Amino acid sequence: MKNLWLVIQREYITRVRRKSFLLATLLTPLGIAVFIVVVQFIFSYENDEVNRIAVVDQGKVFSGPIPDEQGLYFKFVDKDIETLKGEIRDSEDPEYGSILVIPEVKNTRAKDFRIQYFSDEPLTLDLEMAIKGRVEKALRNYKITALELDESLLKSLDSDVDIRSQKITVEEGEKADTSMAGVVGAALGTIMGFMMYLSIFIYGMMVMRSVMEEKMNRIVEVVISSVRPTTLLLGKIIGVGAVGLTQVLAWMVLIPAVIFLATLVFGFDADAAQQMPQSPEMDPEEMQSMVERVMAGVAEMNWWVILPCFIIYFLGGYFMYAALFAAVGSAMGDDLGEGQSLTLPITIPVILALYIMMAAMQAPNSSLAVTSSFIPLFAPIVMPARLPFGPPAWQIILSLLVVIGFAAAMVWLAARIYRVGILNYGKKSSFKDMSRWLFSKY
Amino acid sequence: MSFVPIIEVKNVRKAYGEKVAVDDVSFAMPPDAILGMLGPNGAGKTSLIRMITTITAPDAGQIFFHGEPLSGYHPTQIGYLPEERGLYKKMYVGEQLVYLARLKGIDQATAESRAKEWLAKFELENHWTKKVEELSKGMQQQVQFIATVLHDPKLLILDEPFSGLDPVNATRMRTEILRLHHAGTGVIFSTHRMEQVEELCEFIVLINHGQNILNGKVSEIRRRFQDNRFHLEFNGSLPAGMGDYFQLLNPTPSGVDVQLSATQTGNDLLRYLLDHNVHLITFRELLPSLNEVFIKQVTKLGPEAAAPAV
Numbered sequence: 001m002k003n004l005w006l007v008i009q010r011e012y013i014t015r016v017r018r019k020s021f022l023l024a025t026l027l028t029p030l031g032i033a034v035f036i037v038v039v040q041f042i043f044s045y046e047n048d049e050v051n052r053i054a055v056v057d058q059g060k061v062f063s064g065p066i067p068d069e070q071g072l073y074f075k076f077v078d079k080d081i082e083t084l085k086g087e088i089r090d091s092e093d094p095e096y097g098s099i100l101v102i103p104e105v106k107n108t109r110a111k112d113f114r115i116q117y118f119s120d121e122p123l124t125l126d127l128e129m130a131i132k133g134r135v136e137k138a139l140r141n142y143k144i145t146a147l148e149l150d151e152s153l154l155k156s157l158d159s160d161v162d163i164r165s166q167k168i169t170v171e172e173g174e175k176a177d178t179s180m181a182g183v184v185g186a187a188l189g190t191i192m193g194f195m196m197y198l199s200i201f202i203y204g205m206m207v208m209r210s211v212m213e214e215k216m217n218r219i220v221e222v223v224i225s226s227v228r229p230t231t232l233l234l235g236k237i238i239g240v241g242a243v244g245l246t247q248v249l250a251w252m253v254l255i256p257a258v259i260f261l262a263t264l265v266f267g268f269d270a271d272a273a274q275q276m277p278q279s280p281e282m283d284p285e286e287m288q289s290m291v292e293r294v295m296a297g298v299a300e301m302n303w304w305v306i307l308p309c310f311i312i313y314f315l316g317g318y319f320m321y322a323a324l325f326a327a328v329g330s331a332m333g334d335d336l337g338e339g340q341s342l343t344l345p346i347t348i349p350v351i352l353a354l355y356i357m358m359a360a361m362q363a364p365n366s367s368l369a370v371t372s373s374f375i376p377l378f379a380p381i382v383m384p385a386r387l388p389f390g391p392p393a394w395q396i397i398l399s400l401l402v403v404i405g406f407a408a409a410m411v412w413l414a415a416r417i418y419r420v421g422i423l424n425y426g427k428k429s430s431f432k433d434m435s436r437w438l439f440s441k442y
Numbered sequence: 443m444s445f446v447p448i449i450e451v452k453n454v455r456k457a458y459g460e461k462v463a464v465d466d467v468s469f470a471m472p473p474d475a476i477l478g479m480l481g482p483n484g485a486g487k488t489s490l491i492r493m494i495t496t497i498t499a500p501d502a503g504q505i506f507f508h509g510e511p512l513s514g515y516h517p518t519q520i521g522y523l524p525e526e527r528g529l530y531k532k533m534y535v536g537e538q539l540v541y542l543a544r545l546k547g548i549d550q551a552t553a554e555s556r557a558k559e560w561l562a563k564f565e566l567e568n569h570w571t572k573k574v575e576e577l578s579k580g581m582q583q584q585v586q587f588i589a590t591v592l593h594d595p596k597l598l599i600l601d602e603p604f605s606g607l608d609p610v611n612a613t614r615m616r617t618e619i620l621r622l623h624h625a626g627t628g629v630i631f632s633t634h635r636m637e638q639v640e641e642l643c644e645f646i647v648l649i650n651h652g653q654n655i656l657n658g659k660v661s662e663i664r665r666r667f668q669d670n671r672f673h674l675e676f677n678g679s680l681p682a683g684m685g686d687y688f689q690l691l692n693p694t695p696s697g698v699d700v701q702l703s704a705t706q707t708g709n710d711l712l713r714y715l716l717d718h719n720v721h722l723i724t725f726r727e728l729l730p731s732l733n734e735v736f737i738k739q740v741t742k743l744g745p746e747a748a749a750p751a752v
Contacts, residue, residue, distance in 0.1 A: 002547075003545055006541065006544055006545055007545075010533075010541055014530070014532060014533055018532065214530075216528075217528035217529065217530065217531060218524070218526040218527055218528030219528045219529055219530055221497070221522075221524040221526060221527075222522065222523075222524060222527070222528075222542065222586075222589065222590075223542075223545065224497055225495040225496070225497055225517055225520070225522040225524075226517050226518070226542070226545040226546050227545055228514075423492075423497070425526060436459065440458075440459075
């Protein structure tokens, strides 16, 4: 027991103080911040082309001036098209770069309407959208007047359907309203699923490298002349797990902090928000109620089930995969490259589980999602994501038992492979060798 | 034997799959002896050592440490320097020594002070806060040796301890091993270099193909394998007809080896020399070197039984 503690300490301390650990812990949030800033910069990048468009409004579609925006200016011109073309062609510095011709509206009931655009420059996507939007809006107003429609009546044709779902059997102390549970649940589930996936990969690999390092350094023979191999393996898994926990906690503080700082310094947030397509006519009252319902959805989550279960899945998933990675690490030879194929059977289930998790977010109670909750290698990633959707208790319990049982079995199994593998210097071992070691006496 | 052996191996057998690595090996070792474990590469020495250090367990047979069957406690009494050695490259020298000593049950303070003492002995005291990867290979080996002895083990198991060391460091390490031996530490010394064993060991265990083919005191073994051969040195010359009576080998102007037949004794030879007024300077029985004994033992079992070349 004392040696287990010593091993854990060593694994933790020597890892945490490494420069690579510090860099990864500090630079990852920074990298994310830089990424966000760059992405925002790209999207909010102002179009610095200048377009001056002469509008020949033959159909008198526009009832007032056309709104300009930066780099895009419209002017009504009452000239012949050919004259205008000639002006642009001959002038060194023409007043307009292009001509927009809006013909007469012949049929106010027709859906299609063709306008013409003349320019030597190709029509960019941005510009096309801008022109279409303006003309469509003007055309709508034109048609309303022409057809003598009542604007307010028209508005009443548009409906906004909002489902308020309620539970049929409401237990005590529970609110019946479950409107936002689906959205909140999906968000929460995806976050938890991804956390599982990343942790298993990053820290499982770290355990594997730790095993390989000791084997390749040949220190392992000295160490296991003092410590039982199982103790060493367990100490490694727990020590690296603690390193992972430290890093995840640091990120949970640093990433929001860095993003907050980035938005504060660069002030991109306000700009970006304006660029976002505004949801039409969301009145503040409705907004308020929406926020309230999201909050209610969050509050309605069964946190007392979700959080403890998540922690168990997290530990169970980490232990089972870390043990497998350790077993594979102990079978690796001195040549790192040729050992890569050994990790494949572990990485494939992790990646499959991620995809199943994403499918389960769409349909948390599909037979695929339910079945995967009881498949040991998938359950730690799929089941936490399903938790916010309130799966039946028996499913949670069965899945937890499967995960805990399988994690324990994997640690035991890995220990048996490990104690033989670490002393098998030289060539990498095959899966056949490993299965033989399972049943060998040591 | 009147002592309680520090290590007693009784009919130990160990197989890895089809391959029998150690086959019914038995021997006992006095508490403060230096025992040489000899054998070609792949003979089963490392397998045997791993069982003594409790890294693996025998399939059959038993091992006793001071008369007690091996248990989880005994590793703290053993210091093991494996042939395949290494250290944590990223750890500091001092930290590493303390860690390894604490795994052997030594407390932090004692481990620190002993580690400092030992580093000073090897003139490495300035390297306490250096990372192992910054040390030369020779220094790393010395640090590893220190790690082996830091917990003051009753039994030291050294697998090819001098390989890769320069003569100065090899001598320094040998001095320290002998000093520990005089202080009462038992030493098992595993090697295939016979001349090192002849220098250092009182006892040997000879292993070939997993079997203990010979064990006992070095001096007794050499005597047991003596084959009636004597070495002479003289002034002047030998009697002209001596070759008719005795078989002469490797003659030089001032010396010769004499191989006696089964019916002749050293006294016969001496009498003959005195009768012929040979001016003798040296007269000594030639004992076979361990290397010769070893080769003899191995080849006696037939060529297919001989282990791969050393």
